Amino acid sequence: MDALDPTKIAGTARVEDLRARVRSAMEREPEGWPGPECIDPSDMGKPVGVRRALAIRLKLEHMPTDLWAGQLFAGSVAQEDPRLHTIGSFPKYLSDEELAFARKNRLGTGCMGHVAPGYPRLLRKGLSGIRDDAVAQLANAANPEETEFLESVTVAMDAVTIFAERLRTRCEADAARVRDTVRAGELRDLAGDLRRVPSGPARTFRQALQAVWLLHMIFQASWNFNSLGRVDQYLWPFLDADLREGRLDMSRALELVECWFLKFNERAKTTESQLADRRRAEDGSTGVDPRRTTSSQQDWWVRDRIDAENHWFQNVVLGGLTPGGHDGTNPLTSLCLEAFRRNRMTNPALTLRVHAGTPDELLHRTAEVMRDGGGLPAIYNDETLIPAQERIGIPTADARDYSNDGCWEVIVPGRTDFRFQRVSPALCLEWALNGGRSRRDGERRGPDTGDPADFETFDDVWRAFVVQLDAMVADVVASAVEKVDDRRPFGAQPLLSALFDGSVEKRVDMAVGGAKFRVWALIAESVAHVIDSLAAVKHVVFEERASTMAELCAALAANFEGYAPLRRHLLDAPKYGNDDERADGIGRRVIEAFAHTVRKHAEPHADTLRFPCGVGTFSWYVAIGEGLAASADGRRAGDSVSPNFSPALGRDLAGIPAAILSYSGMGHEHLAAGGPLDLRLSGRLVRGGAGTGRIMALIRGLVDAGGSMMTLTVVDVEELRAAQREPEKYKSLRVRMGGWSAYFTMLSREQQEHHIRRQGGRG
Numbered sequence: 001m002d003a004l005d006p007t008k009i010a011g012t013a014r015v016e017d018l019r020a021r022v023r024s025a026m027e028r029e030p031e032g033w034p035g036p037e038c039i040d041p042s043d044m045g046k047p048v049g050v051r052r053a054l055a056i057r058l059k060l061e062h063m064p065t066d067l068w069a070g071q072l073f074a075g076s077v078a079q080e081d082p083r084l085h086t087i088g089s090f091p092k093y094l095s096d097e098e099l100a101f102a103r104k105n106r107l108g109t110g111c112m113g114h115v116a117p118g119y120p121r122l123l124r125k126g127l128s129g130i131r132d133d134a135v136a137q138l139a140n141a142a143n144p145e146e147t148e149f150l151e152s153v154t155v156a157m158d159a160v161t162i163f164a165e166r167l168r169t170r171c172e173a174d175a176a177r178v179r180d181t182v183r184a185g186e187l188r189d190l191a192g193d194l195r196r197v198p199s200g201p202a203r204t205f206r207q208a209l210q211a212v213w214l215l216h217m218i219f220q221a222s223w224n225f226n227s228l229g230r231v232d233q234y235l236w237p238f239l240d241a242d243l244r245e246g247r248l249d250m251s252r253a254l255e256l257v258e259c260w261f262l263k264f265n266e267r268a269k270t271t272e273s274q275l276a277d278r279r280r281a282e283d284g285s286t287g288v289d290p291r292r293t294t295s296s297q298q299d300w301w302v303r304d305r306i307d308a309e310n311h312w313f314q315n316v317v318l319g320g321l322t323p324g325g326h327d328g329t330n331p332l333t334s335l336c337l338e339a340f341r342r343n344r345m346t347n348p349a350l351t352l353r354v355h356a357g358t359p360d361e362l363l364h365r366t367a368e369v370m371r372d373g374g375g376l377p378a379i380y381n382d383e384t385l386i387p388a389q390e391r392i393g394i395p396t397a398d399a400r401d402y403s404n405d406g407c408w409e410v411i412v413p414g415r416t417d418f419r420f421q422r423v424s425p426a427l428c429l430e431w432a433l434n435g436g437r438s439r440r441d442g443e444r445r446g447p448d449t450g451d452p453a454d455f456e457t458f459d460d461v462w463r464a465f466v467v468q469l470d471a472m473v474a475d476v477v478a479s480a481v482e483k484v485d486d487r488r489p490f491g492a493q494p495l496l497s498a499l500f501d502g503s504v505e506k507r508v509d510m511a512v513g514g515a516k517f518r519v520w521a522l523i524a525e526s527v528a529h530v531i532d533s534l535a536a537v538k539h540v541v542f543e544e545r546a547s548t549m550a551e552l553c554a555a556l557a558a559n560f561e562g563y564a565p566l567r568r569h570l571l572d573a574p575k576y577g578n579d580d581e582r583a584d585g586i587g588r589r590v591i592e593a594f595a596h597t598v599r600k601h602a603e604p605h606a607d608t609l610r611f612p613c614g615v616g617t618f619s620w621y622v623a624i625g626e627g628l629a630a631s632a633d634g635r636r637a638g639d640s641v642s643p644n645f646s647p648a649l650g651r652d653l654a655g656i657p658a659a660i661l662s663y664s665g666m667g668h669e670h671l672a673a674g675g676p677l678d679l680r681l682s683g684r685l686v687r688g689g690a691g692t693g694r695i696m697a698l699i700r701g702l703v704d705a706g707g708s709m710m711t712l713t714v715v716d717v718e719e720l721r722a723a724q725r726e727p728e729k730y731k732s733l734r735v736r737m738g739g740w741s742a743y744f745t746m747l748s749r750e751q752q753e754h755h756i757r758r759q760g761g762r763g
Contacts, residue, residue: 040054067174067187074194111224130153134498161199164198229413253332258339268347269309318350344734388672389672408709409616423524434557450464453548477605519612532576533631587665588665612672622748677709720755
């Protein structure tokens with residue numbers, strides 16, 4: 001690999017110019033593009049899937065075809081000049097009555113995320129090949145629904161082909177106008193690529209990149225926010241052929257990847273108006289069902305969406321085992337890492353899959369990228385996640401081909417229709433320590449498990465917690481089963497279905513059963529605080545006898561006001577994240593109880609759905625904490641919770657290796673959806689070659705210990721504080737959020753303070 005080391009390749013003036021212009025465009029206030037309002041009224045009587053395909057076609061018939069000057073790829077959801085964002089609008093294709101019915105009954109409509117299309121299918125067959133398959137299947141249609149679905153796929157294929165033709169025409173027209181003969185040649189080459197793809201199978205690396213980008217862009221424009229899967233695996237054969245046949249060298253290949261990665265940032269915004277929008281959103285409130293969420297009355301969803309302003313589920317996965325069980329590392333893996341390092345932007349979000357046989361050279365390059373900050377790439381451990389997928393019934397070859405969705409959850413690209421619901425063990429413990437009632441409002445939320453003052457042993461506490469957990473999981477599973485087909489009336493996805501394996505062949509939309517795997521994950525949040533709280537109850541009340549259960553419950557009800565000594569005792573109890581078996585043993589019991597309860601309630605529905613377990617908070621750790629009362633680990637009511645499966649803030653006192661060991665012992669074989677460990681490293685600790693070696697050792701340690709997912713954000717508290725004082729000087733400073741990377745200066749003040757506390761600074 002050293003002979004192909006992309007770090008030795010000089011940058012090009014084109015990329016430097018594009019990078020500067022993309023970053024500059026983020027500072028300019030974007031304009032909305034209105035677009036067509038509605039499909040033709042005469043088409044409103046057609047099947048919903050056909051109408052959605054017609055809406056895609058209508059938008060693509062009118063979307064701007066402007067090219068960014070110097071770009072090597074066509075198609076944009078955001079133009080440079082004028083600064084137009086075209087995603088916000090989509091033609092209406094449901095009637096007012098249908099929309100009202102969907103809202104009243106909480107039915108899914110056309111917006112999709114948390115999946116990855118099957119881009120290898122696109123590159124192998126082209127849209128024309130997929131269209132031919134759909135036409136051929138018409139003879140096998142068993143009912144009108146199947147016929148209508150196949151017709152919707154053909155309309156969607158034609159819609160994309162029309163847009164590609166519009167782009168090709170624009171490239172040819174621009175080539176005829178420009179005076180620069182080199183640029184004119186590039187535009188003619190681009191027109192030639194668009195004549196070939198995405199209608200037909202890709203033949204070259206550049207065509208493959210163009211085809212994938214164009215479909216990804218169109219998915220975004222039609223409100224399907226999807227990840228990109230294992231790009232270094234499905235794109236490498238095209239680059240390999242180009243290199244062997246002399247059509248490309250590594251320098252040109254790197255330039256192409258850098259230009260391609262920049263496309264994912266054209267829509268990004270860091271303008272002052274966005275900050276104002278966020279501040280206004282933080283003043284809003286909404287009522288929520290505490291059985292469904294742990295949010296407070298603040299509109300956490302709006303606030304989180306704005307904090308994640310520059311993330312649109314654009315995840316890219318690199319490395320890992322192939323379906324045949326071999327290491328998939330190739331030169332494109334390194335090119336992608338280097339392109340991301342040079343661009344220093346938040347998109348695409350990178351994940352690296354590793355295993356026991358991952359080459360040291362790849363880990364070294366990954367560590368160098370991680371040293372630059374931003375919390376990327378995330379690290380996924382094949383040795384743990386593949387068996388976990390097999391455990392829920394995913395065949396080995398498919399399990400080895402896993403990627404992630406738009407955040408961090410594990411899926412199989414082009415095969416998994418993924419949805420999830422949140423589960424709050426923290427609320428379950430809160431209710432267990434309050435007779436099944438919420439401490440916030442006194443309302444009954446779970447079963448009556450008795451007066452906790454009467455609990456005589458830790459086993460009594462544990463049983464009450466498990467009863468509450470069982471009731472919550474039963475409720476969530478029942479809700480998922482009830483909702484599994486809620487997209488059937490209005491949620492058709494003809495374009496996405498075309499890139500899902502088996503959907504056309506089964507003549508069923510991927511959103512309503514056409515996908516190979518239908519998955520509904522149950523994601524447990526605030527787990528670190530549950531572990532710490534149970535460990536504290538066991539240690540303080542039943543081992544040291546430093547408090548009674550009645551005193552503990554009174555302290556929780558008072559939010560520890562007047563109970564400072566007891567709170568200190570609880571804070572000093574064993575904590576998850578320190579390689580302390582007193583806490584970690586309880587953690588394993590929590591995960592096993594969660595997984596057992598999910599399996600029990602999911603088993604009757606095994607023919608319909610898979611229910612993998614996961615642990616995470618996404619980026620909602622501030623809002624989740626606002627919805628929780630005081631907890632027995634010493635956390636006060638309303639305080640933010642620990643992100644994902646990370647130790648509680650300030651409680652992992654034994655160092656990062658101990659945190660990894662604690663985390664890795666949490667029974668990840670039960671967590672097929674995953675559960676990230678988000679860690680922070682001071683930049684001072686990773687300087688130079690020794691620092692790179694430390695990061696490599698942490699990655700190897702995760703693999704050897706059996707953890708599943710890890711992110712490392714490298715930054716210093718002083719830098720974060722300086723960014724708060726002078727944000728204009730730190731606009732490229734990135735930190736890891738729940739499932740992506742974000743510009744620190746764009747975050748809410750609460751999120752910024754959380755990151756500072758997580759890094760070891762005082763709030």
